[in-house]
Amino acid sequence: MGRTKAEMYTEDQNKIAMWAKVLGHPARVGILQHLFRINSCICGDLVDEIGLAQPTISQHLKELKNLGLIQGTVEGTRICYCINPEKWNEMKAGIAEFLNQDTTSPNCC
Amino acid sequence: MGRTKAEMYTEDQNKIAMWAKVLGHPARVGILQHLFRINSCICGDLVDEIGLAQPTISQHLKELKNLGLIQGTVEGTRICYCINPEKWNEMKAGIAEFLNQDTTSPNCC
DNA sequence: TGAATTCATCGTTATATTGCAATAATACGA
DNA sequence: TCGTATTATTGCAATATAACGATGAATTCA
Numbered sequence: 001m002g003r004t005k006a007e008m009y010t011e012d013q014n015k016i017a018m019w020a021k022v023l024g025h026p027a028r029v030g031i032l033q034h035l036f037r038i039n040s041c042i043c044g045d046l047v048d049e050i051g052l053a054q055p056t057i058s059q060h061l062k063e064l065k066n067l068g069l070i071q072g073t074v075e076g077t078r079i080c081y082c083i084n085p086e087k088w089n090e091m092k093a094g095i096a097e098f099l100n101q102d103t104t105s106p107n108c109c
Numbered sequence: 110m111g112r113t114k115a116e117m118y119t120e121d122q123n124k125i126a127m128w129a130k131v132l133g134h135p136a137r138v139g140i141l142q143h144l145f146r147i148n149s150c151i152c153g154d155l156v157d158e159i160g161l162a163q164p165t166i167s168q169h170l171k172e173l174k175n176l177g178l179i180q181g182t183v184e185g186t187r188i189c190y191c192i193n194p195e196k197w198n199e200m201k202a203g204i205a206e207f208l209n210q211d212t213t214s215p216n217c218c
Numbered sequence: 219t220g221a222a223t224t225c226a227t228c229g230t231t232a233t234a235t236t237g238c239a240a241t242a243a244t245a246c247g248a
Numbered sequence: 249t250c251g252t253a254t255t256a257t258t259g260c261a262a263t264a265t266a267a268c269g270a271t272g273a274a275t276t277c278a
């Protein structure tokens with residue numbers, strides 16, 4: 001991402017940007033939507049569902065895991081992923097607070 | 110970003126990812142927060158406020174403009190930026206719908 | 219034990235993003 | 249018109265992302 005200097009920004013700004021960044025790819029949005037839709041865990045059908053190669057899916061899953069948004073448990077040779085509700089709600093609250101800023105003030109442009 | 114294949118995804122997924130991506134940098138988060146805080150328009154004090162070089166700020170502003178989230182009007186030699194409430198609310202609704210998915214189902218992990 | 223299955227990791231390529239210096243463009247005032 | 253101030257654009261250099269083939273690790277089953 002070039003050379004972003006995280007220390008220039010507030011913790012708040014970095015956190016929002018971090019969350020937004022992980023949502024900033026349609027494959028990851030699709031993975032999360034699928035996990036919600038299937039509700040119960042799913043394994044590697046994401047490869048078929050999304051249409052990317054297995055290593056690519058694995059990489060996207062890793063990024064989602066790094067933020068704790070999803071978690072996986074081993075089930076034999078397969079791995080079962082699902083949403084982590086606590087982290088999801090934490091992100092939802094953080095982003096909502098940012099998005100809910102007041103837009104009713106008279107804007108001069 | 111490597112070679113993301115936008116045509117693989119739904120319009121919905123691309124839209125959410127597009128919005129999230131532009132929020133995925135702390136400088137842009139900071140710019141938007143500042144525009145909200147100052148409420149009335151501001152010009153190029155963002156350079157002092159954020160602490161990046163003027164061309165860098167200009168580039169971030171351009172990305173926010175591309176999505177229509179902010180708009181600028183010329184005021185002499187300065188340019189006055191502010192939030193575009195319509196677009197902001199459209200983004201807010203789109204992201205909220207995605208984030209508000211139900212997390213109450215029993216998760217198996 | 220050995221083959222098969224599933225997922226993660228590594229290594230590489232292609233592309234995107236960040237950041238800035240230099241420079242251009244625009245508008246104002248003297 | 250000329251100089252000044254402000255913002256945009258251009259052209260890099262450094263770094264991050266995305267994608268995938270090849271390979272490795274773990275597990276199940278024969």
